[in-house]
Amino acid sequence: MIFARLTSLVSCLLLMVSAVWGQTVNTLYQEIQQAYKDQEYSRTVDVCNQILIRCAESVPDVECRFTDVMKSVFRLKGFAEYQLYQQNRNSVYIDEAILSLKKSYELFGDPEIAFNFGYMESLRAIELQDGSRLNGLVDAWQGILGLYAKDDWTVTQELTDKVRIFINQAVDLTITPPDSAMTNGLFTSFMVRLACDLAEKGSLSKQDSLFFRVYRQRAVEDEFNLRGNEWRARGYASQKDLNDYPDDYNYRQTRRNLELAYTHAKSTQRQAEMLKELTKVALFMEKEGINNRPEVELQYAREKAQKAYSLLVDRGSDISLSLTAEVKKVYGNSIFRLVNYYFSFADSSNQLNAYARAKRVGEELLVADGRIGRKQKFKWDGYEDLYLRLSEIGYEIGDKEFAVDMVDKAWKASLESNGLSQNDLCSQMELLTASELLPFARVYRQIAERFGLQPVLHWLRPIIKCIADQARSLSATTTKGS
């Protein structure tokens, strides 16, 4: 019984093999075309393999000698293998596809095929996180250049689309792997510029034109630093997402991208810019209070701002004036926010400890003023508020010298920021400035009263009265108006 079954099975197999063996290469070739058309990719690959086995025989069919047939067999095999790879992401298929297409290219030299296997090689490199595999880009470019020549040196929309794909791959490859650069990115930067030059020879749609303009800029800026520029662009994009949807994921993403932009930045200007952005992002996150780690974020912001400021001190001539002002602002702001943070703890924890910490942080921005006091290292937008807060700390811990020095500086800074002089303050003052000056004057009075500064109280009291009157009339006007 078993023997009979085995015999029938063997005879069935023999029949099948003979059926296949009986088919000519020509028939099999038509079968491939049909199978590929019907999207039966496994079958396409199987039949292609059958043809290749048949053609490897000592006396092959005549079609095996036809370049046109064989290049198509390899081409369809390659594309079918690529489709199989797309379906199940098995890397064996893409490696096979690359080999098949390369063979097809060797037989005929079709630039379209070169572009395709070049694309696949780069895709594989990106998946393997191996940014040093640049041969895919070279092969794809050979294809693009060949197609350009084939089309009588004109840039068609089809070629433009291919150039776009090429640029995207070049950029992806440049930032692969993200953390440790295996290449310096100069080659890819050059390829992107070359690709933009070629595309811009044709007539471009508005969208394409913008795309190539943007990528040319990314390939050129910061000493042809495509890698750094790409991370910067991604950083800004995720920063926008963070502003729209402030959550922990967007925050992590933004920080990662900006940190990579900083790591790969070439110029001092770019390094300072990225540090400034990192500070801003951390301050924003603390303000939003999403991940509930305000101290960590504020300390992070302070560290980054400190680094940016060190760059200003060491290599200030390489940094633009506008960026210098921004760096100072974020540094001052991060210190002010951290001082405020520790100051706010005084209500709920060890008061003296909280004030001491706040003072220590604030002192980071102070230097000797050349007389007996101290001043901030630089002026920034809001520097008078930091003086005021520090004077309050001095008041709370009973440090007379510090409190008086700081409040005096705060008062003078607030007058300066409002463009006022103390001598004829009341005649000059506008309604709005009155409300701004009032807290400064009050803290000054508090300190003067506590530490018995009679001469100060002598000139301050009439000023406070005048400011309070002005502020009252402002609030009355506002109430009436509303």
Added chain:
Amino acid sequence: MKIIYSILTIILTWGSISQAKAQTVEMNLEKQMVALERDVARIYNELQKFLDEDNRRGSELLAFESLITIYVKEVLDLYDTFYRIRGTTLESQQNIAARCLIFRALTYLERVREEPSNYQSACNDYKRALHLAQNELREPLLSTKLPHEIWVGRKLYTRLADLLDNRSKNFQMIDCFKMSNKKSVWGK
């Protein structure tokens, strides 16, 4: 008689149209050859910038070499096309092809340490370039002014001779001739 006259006119007109068309094609090809040479010089400049900035000499160096090879191949294909069309080539076309070959030879030399066979490739290109530009009646190609600036580090080169001398490549190239005295097989 009238019929013969009109047929002759048509043939003559057709002939002049075809000739004009062929001239346009040739002009277009020549334009592309010039553009490709500009790209070859750009690639060489970029390669020098890379070598100046990076000492890793890894895959990027090979990629630059492959890229210049693609461009020089295109230039040589165009040169062959001209040769096939006319049975001869112009001096300008010979010079473009020769200069491109020398740039490729210099590029090959940059990676001799990693790939010793590059030296032979460089020699082949150099010999072929000299053969293409050989003409006793005119100034040697190496001494003529280059159509594009070449920067190596902070130095500007405007002649191939200076580039070869200053990069100490000249001795290496001269060695090519010592190695083999075989006659060149390339047609001009």
